[in-house]
Amino acid sequence: xxxxxxxxxxxxxxxxxxxxxxxxxxxxxxxxxxxxxxxxxxxxxxxxxxxxxxxxxxxxxxxxxxxxxxxxxxxxxxxxxxxxxxxxxxxxxxxxxxxxxxxxxxxxxxxxxxxxxxxxxxxxxxxxxxxxxxxxxxxxxxxxxxxxxxxxxxxxxxxxxxxxxxxxxxxxxxxxxxxxxxxxxxxxxxxxxxxxxxxxxxxxxxxxxxxxxxxxxxxxxxxxxxxxxxxxxxxxxxxxxxxxxxxxxxxxxxxxxxxxxxxxxxxxxxxxxxxxxxxxxxxxxxxxxxxxxxxxxxxxxxxxxxxxxxxxxxxxxxxxxxxxxxxxxxxxxxxx
Numbered sequence: 001x002x003x004x005x006x007x008x009x010x011x012x013x014x015x016x017x018x019x020x021x022x023x024x025x026x027x028x029x030x031x032x033x034x035x036x037x038x039x040x041x042x043x044x045x046x047x048x049x050x051x052x053x054x055x056x057x058x059x060x061x062x063x064x065x066x067x068x069x070x071x072x073x074x075x076x077x078x079x080x081x082x083x084x085x086x087x088x089x090x091x092x093x094x095x096x097x098x099x100x101x102x103x104x105x106x107x108x109x110x111x112x113x114x115x116x117x118x119x120x121x122x123x124x125x126x127x128x129x130x131x132x133x134x135x136x137x138x139x140x141x142x143x144x145x146x147x148x149x150x151x152x153x154x155x156x157x158x159x160x161x162x163x164x165x166x167x168x169x170x171x172x173x174x175x176x177x178x179x180x181x182x183x184x185x186x187x188x189x190x191x192x193x194x195x196x197x198x199x200x201x202x203x204x205x206x207x208x209x210x211x212x213x214x215x216x217x218x219x220x221x222x223x224x225x226x227x228x229x230x231x232x233x234x235x236x237x238x239x240x241x242x243x244x245x246x247x248x249x250x251x252x253x254x255x256x257x258x259x260x261x262x263x264x265x266x267x268x269x270x271x272x273x274x275x276x277x278x279x280x281x282x283x284x285x286x287x288x289x290x291x292x293x294x295x296x297x298x299x300x301x302x303x304x305x306x307x308x309x310x311x312x313x314x315x316x317x318x319x320x321x322x323x324x325x326x327x328x329x330x331x332x333x334x335x336x
Contacts, residue, residue, distance in 0.1 A: 004282060007275065011289035018293050019070060022300040023062040027307060030058060039063070065193040066296055069313075071201045072190070072254045073264055073295025074288035075208070077272070079247040080265030081287045082212055085219045085280065086240060087148055091325070093266035094251040097151070097244070098158030100262075102133020103255040104186050105162040108169045111182055122185070123197065123256040130252030133158050138244075148226070151244070188261035188314025190299050197257045208250045209284065215239055216280040223278065261314045263321025264291055270324075 023035045037049045038058045050058070079094035087096070094100070106129020107122050109115040115125065140154040141147075166186075170179055212219070218239045221229035230236050254261075268291045269283070276286035295313070298320070302311040 008285065008289075011286070011293075015070065015289060015293050015296075018296045019066050022066045022069075022296050023058060025300050025304050026057070026062065028054065028057050030054065030062075034058070035063075064195050064198050065190050065299070067198045068193040068201060068257060069190050069295045069299040070292035071198065071205055072258045072261060073268070073291035073293070073298075075201065075205045075250050075254045075291070076261065076264040076295075077268040077287040077291025078205070078209060078212060078284055079251050081269040081272075081280065081284055082219065082243050082247050083265070084269055085222050086243060087152060088223065088225065089152070090270070091266065092152075093263070094247065094254075095159070095260070095262065095265070097137050097155040097248055097251075098133045098162060099130045099248050099251045100255050100260045101159045101162035101166070102136075103127065103130035103252060104166045104260060105129045105169070106132070107185065107256075107259075108166050108182055112169055112173050112178055126256035127252050129162070130248075130255055133162055134245075134248040134252070148240075184312055185259045186314075187312035188259040188317065189310075189312055190258050191303075191310065193257070201253050201257055204250050204253045205288075208246045209288065211246050212243065212284055213281065215243060216284070219243075219280040220278075259312075259314065261295070261317055263317045263325065264295060267321050267324040268294055 020032050020035050024030045024032055034050060034054070035058055038055055041049050042059055049055075076094050080092070083092040083094065083096060084090055086092075103126040107126040109129070110120050110122050110125030120128075137151065137154045137158050140157070141151040144150045144154070170182055218229065218234045221232045221234050222240075226236050229239075269287045272283055272287040272290045276282040295317075298316050299313050302313045302316050305311065
């Protein structure tokens with residue numbers, strides 16, 4: 001077995017163990033054996049082995065939440081890898097295109113102003129806002145020439161625009177209780193995870209991984225600049241647009257399910273490079289595994305450290321990510 005296969009197997013085992021252990025953490029005392037027996041019973045349609053309450057805690061509450069945390073962590077890390085390569089910027093992350101801010105505005109429109117008349121859910125509103133924001137970024141960047149620096153600047157402009165709209169709507173239209181709920185979601189929360197959200201996010205993540213791995217050599221070439229990539233036969237404009245679209249779509253789906261969870265896409269790709277190197281055929285799967293394991297444990301900490309109160313996941317990822325962000329800035333400066 002090759003070294004790459006060993007690392008992959010070890011990562012998958014660690015992820016499975018992390019998920020199993022994370023499900024046992026909470027007010028109800030549940031053992032790992034009970035988790036496995038419940039999962040197997042549901043998968044093979046066997047008889048329920050635990051009481052209805054304990055079975056529901058595992059299958060309907062903790063398991064979908066933990067799986068959604070793994071999918072979100074993996075997806076955000078993959079998006080970070082792709083954007084850092086495309087933009088040739090080690091500080092790029094999935095929210096640099098303004099997708100997160102657009103999703104926040106869409107969610108606030110549904111929750112606070114009642115857009116959709118009750119027929120549109122918070123997740124659907126967030127997804128619509130994210131797509132609208134990315135469409136605006138693409139339109140503006142195309143009108144300004146389509147260079148990568150213009151894409152980033154347009155993303156920053158969209159981020160500020162939709163952040164301002166979100167703040168304006170909340171401050172002028174929401175009551176205290178609604179404002180608290182909206183702000184908690186905006187800071188990142190997996191408390192409303194469902195099997196439907198897990199299935200949708202996992203499917204989009206799988207498609208994105210396939211597309212990105214299929215463009216692995218192109219991403220390696222982008223690391224040396226667009227001119228070098230074009231000289232190597234990469235259709236720069238087409239590949240860049242395709243990768244930006246799939247990463248924006250994945251970010252929109254993840255944000256609509258979990259809110260804005262920052263720094264995962266910024267920090268985890270750099271951590272994965274330590275073990276996997278810079279080749280994207282290895283880096284993309286390694287980043288996905290690292291992001292999944294990381295967010296599973298961060299979410300576990302967020303819902304258990306101050307029981308019964310829950311900390312927004314985005315708060316903890318920021319507390320961990322800011323020191324790492326500063327370290328990256330320092331390393332980037334020292335290389336110049």
